[in-house]
Amino acid sequence: MRSGDMRSLRLAIAGAVLGTTLFPTMPLLRAQTWDLNKTRSVAESQHEIVMILIRKKEFDKAAEEANKIFKMKWPDDQEPVLLKELKGLADQFHLNQQSALAVRLLETNISIFKTVKSKAAIWKEKGYLLEKMGQHDKALDCFREAQRLEKNGIHP
């Protein structure tokens, strides 16, 4: 057998071994990617629904629909996007003079966040909204909690 043939045979064997090992995991990876894409797609639509309801001044309904986004099953690596969404929607309520609803939205959904950074960010946002609502002492409590989390890295 020529050396070129030997190399081809070795490559074929290596390919077969690799294929046999990785093949069972491929559908799983594909399914996970697809699930995430589907979730994102649904969330994208849900976001637009919320925005439409806010524009129509149907704030309570908008808050209900907003909560649905965070009740969906999300992988951990999506936390930054969810944080952006939560803060963004809370801001939308606040800009439409619905700060109490914004605070409630933050309170309802903070539990899905796992990292200290996200939790501290939400506490700060809640404190900001409360300060704007004239509730200085409650705002201070929120910032104290955020500061504690950032300093100690403690999960409450």
Place this chain on the structure above:
Amino acid sequence: MTMDCQQCSDDLTAYIDGELDESAARQLKNHLETCDPCRAEYEELRDSATFVSEHAAELEPVPEIWNNLRSRIAELPAPAGSSGVSRLLVMNRWAAMLATVAAMVVLALGLWGFERYEQSRSELESYMNEYIQMRTAQERQYELQMIQERANALQNEPGAEQTTDNPFADMRPVALTNPFHVEAR
């Protein structure tokens, strides 16, 4: 002026002690020379005084007397105006000193705690103000953006109605931007 027996009896002790003036002493002496009962009383009193002065040094009170005296003093009611705490402090100087030191320690701890609280509150306020300033600036920027978007919409510019606040929209993987994939969805 003659002296009666009653007055003589009253002045007898003073006479024996040498406390009467010269005139009174002379009158009493004259009376004693003429009155037997008063003289007898005088002699009895004089003998008693002599006995006491001669034996006073030998009379030492026994401990039982002191104990009895102390228990009687303790049974007496406290004078008005002295409370239990003040009596305790007066009676026990150590207790008073300890109470003073304890009060000073409590005061010092209170001041230290207050200072710490004020310091942490000041830190917290600046932490809070920093975030609020940042967010207020963001909010103003957003309001300006909204005003601009409304102005664009009024001018019917293309893209005026597009929203850029959907975080799910700008993070879709490239595969989802494929029109076939969208159709499949």
